[in-house]
Amino acid sequence: MRSNEAIQPSVLLRWGDGLLVLLAIIASWQALALWGGSDVMTTPIETVRHAVQLTGQSRFWPHFRETATAYSVAAIVAVLGGLLMGIALGAHRLTGEVFEPIFVALYSIPKVTLYPVVLLLFGLGIEAKIAFGAMHGIIPVTIFTLNAVRQVNRTWLRAGRAMGLSPAQSILHIVVPATIPEIVSGIRIGLSLALLGTMLGELFASKRGLGFLLMSAIDVHDVRTIMAIALLISIFAWAMNAAMLAIDRRLHQRI
Amino acid sequence: MGKAGLIRIAVILAAVLALEIACRTGAVPPSAVVPPSAMLASVYEILTTGEIAHDLRLTLTAVVIATIIAIVGGFFAGLIIHGLPRLRRTLAPLLAAYYAIPHLAFYPLLIVVFGLGLGPLIVLASLLGIMAMIIATLDGLDHVPRVLLRTAAVLRLNRWSEMMLVRLPAAFPHLLSGIKLAFSYAFIGVVAGEFILSTAGLGHAISFAYDNFQNRRMYGLILIAIGLVTLVNTTLLVGERRLLTRRGMR
Numbered sequence: 213m214r215s216n217e218a219i220q221p222s223v224l225l226r227w228g229d230g231l232l233v234l235l236a237i238i239a240s241w242q243a244l245a246l247w248g249g250s251d252v253m254t255t256p257i258e259t260v261r262h263a264v265q266l267t268g269q270s271r272f273w274p275h276f277r278e279t280a281t282a283y284s285v286a287a288i289v290a291v292l293g294g295l296l297m298g299i300a301l302g303a304h305r306l307t308g309e310v311f312e313p314i315f316v317a318l319y320s321i322p323k324v325t326l327y328p329v330v331l332l333l334f335g336l337g338i339e340a341k342i343a344f345g346a347m348h349g350i351i352p353v354t355i356f357t358l359n360a361v362r363q364v365n366r367t368w369l370r371a372g373r374a375m376g377l378s379p380a381q382s383i384l385h386i387v388v389p390a391t392i393p394e395i396v397s398g399i400r401i402g403l404s405l406a407l408l409g410t411m412l413g414e415l416f417a418s419k420r421g422l423g424f425l426l427m428s429a430i431d432v433h434d435v436r437t438i439m440a441i442a443l444l445i446s447i448f449a450w451a452m453n454a455a456m457l458a459i460d461r462r463l464h465q466r467i
Numbered sequence: 468m469g470k471a472g473l474i475r476i477a478v479i480l481a482a483v484l485a486l487e488i489a490c491r492t493g494a495v496p497p498s499a500v501v502p503p504s505a506m507l508a509s510v511y512e513i514l515t516t517g518e519i520a521h522d523l524r525l526t527l528t529a530v531v532i533a534t535i536i537a538i539v540g541g542f543f544a545g546l547i548i549h550g551l552p553r554l555r556r557t558l559a560p561l562l563a564a565y566y567a568i569p570h571l572a573f574y575p576l577l578i579v580v581f582g583l584g585l586g587p588l589i590v591l592a593s594l595l596g597i598m599a600m601i602i603a604t605l606d607g608l609d610h611v612p613r614v615l616l617r618t619a620a621v622l623r624l625n626r627w628s629e630m631m632l633v634r635l636p637a638a639f640p641h642l643l644s645g646i647k648l649a650f651s652y653a654f655i656g657v658v659a660g661e662f663i664l665s666t667a668g669l670g671h672a673i674s675f676a677y678d679n680f681q682n683r684r685m686y687g688l689i690l691i692a693i694g695l696v697t698l699v700n701t702t703l704l705v706g707e708r709r710l711l712t713r714r715g716m717r
Contacts, residue, residue, distance in 0.1 A: 309471035324659040328677035332499040404567040453567035
């Protein structure tokens with residue numbers, strides 16, 4: 213690990229910067245809360261305290277489980293489906309050229325308007341949330357995988373063949389290492405969007421889950437619960453993104 | 468148009484036709500999906516009777532205001548952040564994590580703060596759009612070709628002229644993609660907000676039609692929403708292409 217010493221100060225600096233941003237966010241949050249009053253916003257400390265209290269209540273966990281299940285399944289479907297479609301479309305040039313613009317167009321339309329369609333097709337249960345989350349996540353994974361597979365250097369494959377690699381070996385030793393960094397970038401975006409899709413599904417016409425708790429808190433003007441749940445979701449989203457970003461950076465550095 | 472383009476059109480037409488047949492033969496129940504021809508007829512009815520005009524006006528007002536806030540705010544924030552490298556390094560983790568957080572989770576809070584109406588929608592949509600514009604501005608200013616900056620130095624332009632005559636025109640293609648994204652995000656934010664909880668607007672009309680089992684109308688409204696976004700995106704895309712062609716970048 214020769215490069216370790218060179219990396220360490222910058223890592224420390226990054227942590228310091230992250231801390232600064234966090235402090236700035238907390239400070240402006242506190243200021244906003246003091247300015248708006250407890251009717252509008254709770255302070256950071258109150259919110260954290262309420263979040264802890266909320267997670268201690270037994271009524272919280274069924275909703276949490278619902279959201280966690282919906283999101284996990286949606287994420288798995290999005291990643292596996294996106295990988296399969298991306299590989300299939302990337303390996304065959306013409307198929308890729310035909311379908312890529314369709315996926316790019318699907319990426320840019322406001323999918324939220326399609327949620328009623330999903331509800332009509334999948335019913336009012338957890339299936340609709342899963343389908344909607346997967347719909348959001350699968351597109352970036354597909355697009356990134358497609359491009360990664362398409363851009364594998366043909367010379368490497370030819371060199372592999374010249375060295376007598378079997379197809380399985382050339383996939384394992386050439387295609388996978390060459391495509392993994394891009395694919396991980398796609399998965400990171402896909403996981404974030406799948407969370408957005410699942411949350412959207414829970415906020416609209418849902419009877420369970422954290423999104424449902426958010427919506428029912430509006431009805432009774434329960435600002436503390438709204439803030440606490442929004443905080444929990446944000447922390448989860450941020451942590452997942454940070455982990456994926458770290459993997460992403462490491463993989464991209466290797467090349 | 469190339470071979471791929473023709474096949475693409477054929478695939479899309481075949482998919483629409485298959486859906487039409489599936490709906491007409493009852494393989495897909497009308498309670499789930501109405502035939503594409505009925506969707507188009509519904510679009511025609513809604514547009515010609517003008518019944519959606521009020522909702523559409525509200526939605527577009529919110530989208531336009533939010534887009535302008537996002538573009539102007541994002542552009543100036545981008546300029547400032549670009550000028551202060553220390554600040555930029557500090558903000559890097561925020562820039563990276565911004566779109567990972569599902570902003571819609573904050574919509575309930577915005578309703579509590581601003582009340583039901585255009586306020587929370589505009590705030591949500593501007594928040595969604597502004598970061599795209601900031602990132603695009605930073606990108607554009609990062610990618611000004613060095614030779615242009617040297618020419619500016621040779622011509623002894625002052626900072627203001629250099630910015631107005633060299634940097635911004637050079638960054639313009641990036642700014643344009645930022646504008647495109649800001650609009651898309653603003654539209655998504657407004658319609659999603661209306662859809663989840665509101666009293667009027669295109670998103671509300673869709674969710675109202677859904678709640679009242681008016682499937683035909685619902686599909687017509689969805690097509691109108693998607694068509695509207697596609698229209699604006701295509702217009703911006705054509706403008707972008709023309710600009711790049713004129714600059715010999717394509």
